[in-house]
Amino acid sequence: MTTAVREAPHHNNVTCVKHYGCKRTECLERKRAYQAEWRRGRTSQYSLIDAGPVRQHLELLAAANIGPTRVAALTGLAVETVAGFTRPYGSGHGRRYGRKHKVRPEVAAKILALDPESATPGVTDATGSRRRIQALNAAGWTNAIIAARLPTGCRTLHTLHKQTHLYARTAEAISSVYDELKQQRPEDFGVRTASMTRSRRRAEANRWPTIAYWADRMDVIDDPDFTPEYGVTRLEIVAQDANEVMRLSGLDRQAAAERLGVHKSYIDHAFRQHPQYALEVAA
Incomplete structure (x- = not known):
């Protein structure tokens, strides 16, 4: 065949x-x-090259609060790949391997291309995000409407009041929602009158600054060292100042009034209106 x-x-x-x-x-x-x-x-x-420059660059990024998770998100690499350059990685028979000393050129190029000045940090201060949500609440926006526009939904809003930091991408999303809603009316989005009233009353009770207040102070809305005095009356300011002067200097109300440039009766009235600041000292 x-x-x-x-x-x-x-x-x-x-x-x-x-x-x-x-x-x-x-x-x-x-x-x-x-x-x-x-x-x-x-x-x-x-072909592999020395990973030393990559490790040094990752340490520089870490100093700018840009950790492995954020680097991985920006470069498209696996978190384990990025983390392996600065800390032990992998496991086998109960032991840890050492840090990576070699890297593929294309991986190194992706990491070295990140600029600490322009790469958004993985976490950021939560002050500005919290103030934006509170200002929207003061305008009648409910947390349900706000949360529906956030990638993380209600989870962020439930814990934001006690957070000191949050993910930068979440802060960016909150800022975008604030810019979107600050010139809109809640009722046009189906928010009921009762819901708007509850939101506004809650904001008023907590003396949360409004959108109008922040409109001229957007340069400090993210500054945790800036203390807004929205809703603080002249009487309360005098009560606070008198409390501090009397407590630190041991002065009586008459001497404190002279130092503050007001009449003693004004301090008496301020303490009656705001008894939390009143001190029991000689009148």
């Missing part, structure tokens, strides 16, 4: 050699050239 030799349909690539057993000299040369090119590409792709 003889087996027929199949004839290659053409001799334009290496198919004739791989699948049809072509022995033509030019086709064999073409296959050898193809294999050499493939090997060169594979060697280039998987």
Whole structure:
């Protein structure tokens, strides 16, 4: 029994050699050239370089609060890949391997391309986000409407009042929602009158600054060292100042009034209106 030799349909690539057993000299040369090119590409792709510069750059990013998770998100790399350059990684038979000392060129390029000045930190101060939500509440916006526009939903709003920091991407989302809603009316979005009233009363009771208040102070809305005096009356300010002067200097009300440039009766009235600041000292 003889087996027929199949004839290659053409001799334009290496198919004739791989699948049809072509022995033509030019086709064999073409296959050898193809294999050499493939090997060169594979060697280039998987050649490793020193990871020292990558590790140093990651430490620089970490000093700017840009950790492995954020680096991974910005570069598209796995968190484990990024973290392995600065701390032990992997495990085997109950032990930890050391830090990575070699890296593929394409991985190094992605990490080294990150600029600490422009890369958004992984976490940021929560003050500005909290103030934006409170200002929206003061305008009648409910947390349900706000949360529906956030990628994290209600989870962020439930804990924001006690958080000191939050993810930068969440802060960015809150800022975008604030910019979107601050010039809109809640009733146009289906918020009921009773819900708006509850939200506004809650904001008023807590003396949360309004959107109008922040409109001229957007440069400090994210500053945790700035203390808004929204809703603070002149009487309360005098009561606070008198309390501090009398407590620290041991002065009586008359002397404190002279130092503050007001009449003693004004301090008496301020303490009656705001007894939390009143001190029991000689009148």
